[in-house]
Amino acid sequence: MSDSGARGWRPTDTESVVRGVARGLTDALNHEMREDLTEDQVERLKERLAGSLAADASAGVRRVHHAFLDQERRHAKSLERRKRREGADGTVERLSLHLRVQHMVLFASTIILIVTGLPIKFHDASVSVFLINLMGGPEVTRIIHRIGAVGLTCVGAYHLFYSMAFEAGRRDFGLLIPRPQDIKDFFHQMGYFLGIRREKPLFGRFSYIEKFDYWAVYWGMVVMITSGYLLWFKVLAINQFGKSIYDIAVEAHSDEALLATLAIIIWHFYNVHFNPKRFPGSLTWWNGRMRVEDFKEEHALEYEEMLRSGGLEHGGQEAGVRAGVSAEARRESP
């Protein structure tokens, strides 16, 4: 690396060095000077020229120097990230810390909302009364529910910001947009399940299953947050939008709550807990890591992409080779 060279460079010296060089340069400009200048004036002009050249040059050097250092630092960081992504223990990073924290806030808020909300929907069940009283009675649970609501809103808003402002967020969002390939993958998968097709479909970073999960949550958040705030600020909502909007919000909030809860318990829990491949549960949500074999199997296309871009050595065992990957290849991979 050129780091050591960069460290030996002292930009503060630039001006005096350049000044010397520029002084020599001005001598070559003698014939450009006007004849009516005295010897003394010529001397002073040369001095000034040399000074001006030196200032410009040193500013330029400093700028290029800083830009270079910046680039090198970013480089080192991305290498570091890469290194973390592919651990020596045969795992790869599937979820960044950023995403893991978003997921934790999301599920913590959702659990709070479900345990304080569903007893209201199923108020006839005796377990509902028990649960509500266990949590301190209805006047307390409505506060807890609203704390969960604020948590959910914040993580939702932050996720929108993340999907726009962060490169990783933009990239993932782009990859989550449904494509015709997802429909093909779905039918391929069905064929595989039924034994019509021999091979599994190959998935990229997000399979149609994960895309469904993501967009189900997206839809659920939009419905629940919108209707939830209409219920929270009911007088304002009815005064502004009319009672029928409020009635729709009541119904939608209640129905979508059940749909979301069932989808999480049945679908999401199957995919990350009860699937025999995962049981008793994947730890990806906690450490963000995934075994390379699983990664190869479930995200084959992303794996290939990483191989091609050099982000991952075959099998993920030889960590040292990564450093040799050319910068161009690294920059090509998103």
Added chain:
Amino acid sequence: MKTGRTRGLIRRPPGRALTLCLVLLAAFLGAMAARAQDDLRCLGCHGKPGFRKTLPSGQVLDLFVDPTPLRLSVHKDLSCVQCHADVNEVPHTTMPQRVNCKRCHYEGNTMGAPQTSKYLEFDKSVHNLALLAGNTKAPLCQDCHGGHFILSGSDPRSRVSRRHVSQTCGTCHIQIYGQYMESVHGKALTMGNKDAPVCTDCHGEHDIQGPKVASSSVNPANVANTCARCHSKIVIMKKYGINAEQVSTYKNSFHGIANEFGVLKAANCASCHTAHNILPPDDPRSSVNPKNIPKTCGRCHPGANANFAKGRIHVDPEDRSAGIVYWVALGFKILTLSTLAGLFIHIGLDLFRQVRARKSREAVLPARPTEENEP
């Protein structure tokens, strides 16, 4: 033997039976005479119209008693002193106390009073509590059931009959009686409607309790169930074109659920419809008339505007008349069922494939148990 005894009874001269009859008759007549004599002694003074006494406070007590109502009442066979038991000399040396009905009215009595301990319910009633607290205006049995003209509650002439009981309560609760008689319930009663609720239908009879008592039928926690006794009965409600789902829609609303979970400040039926002033929504005086709804809702939700009156309050998402809410509910029902069906099928197929893969692997490599799932 059996027939002989029967024959013997028939053949026996009627002397002994006749004697028995005569003795009974004599006793009865004697009792009548004694009662008549007792009552005559009382009526000697109390039977004179205009018999009155002026108390030292200046209050005039009308002491005239018309014996006719008593003779027409369920107590027609009783003499004065059987109830006014503390009267034993004329003129009275002490002021006769109010009659204590419990002398006869208890379960297991031999005086011929109904065998019931219903009166015991009176002990925990708001009226008795007032009495114990020293309120001299608090009612005793006779204040509602009447003094001399006591009739069975099922007798339409009775003060406690469905037709008259509200009026009876109204003798003390005048203002509420006025409100009630103006309400849809009171109007129906006046029209002779037998379904119309009277005071005791909501408040109870002997065990009337104040609304703050948890077990009271008009406690905020119990109001909906009290109204539901009629308002959830399709048979009754159909007659008047009232939706019998009003109670269940309330119970499924946030108001009803909060109430059920013990938040008594949450609205119950009476919070919006009032307790005694209940009027149909098309009546401009009604608290649930569209014009008055912002004010009614505003009592708990300050700032409520005219939008609160637009559309139904009791929305039943299961019913088509709920309009768009019905369609939203139906849409979600279809969405939920189809999503779940799809997810279950997907999971089922996935498991099916995994089991098959495991079996085929075992067939190829039966000796090597492995956790790998790749086929």
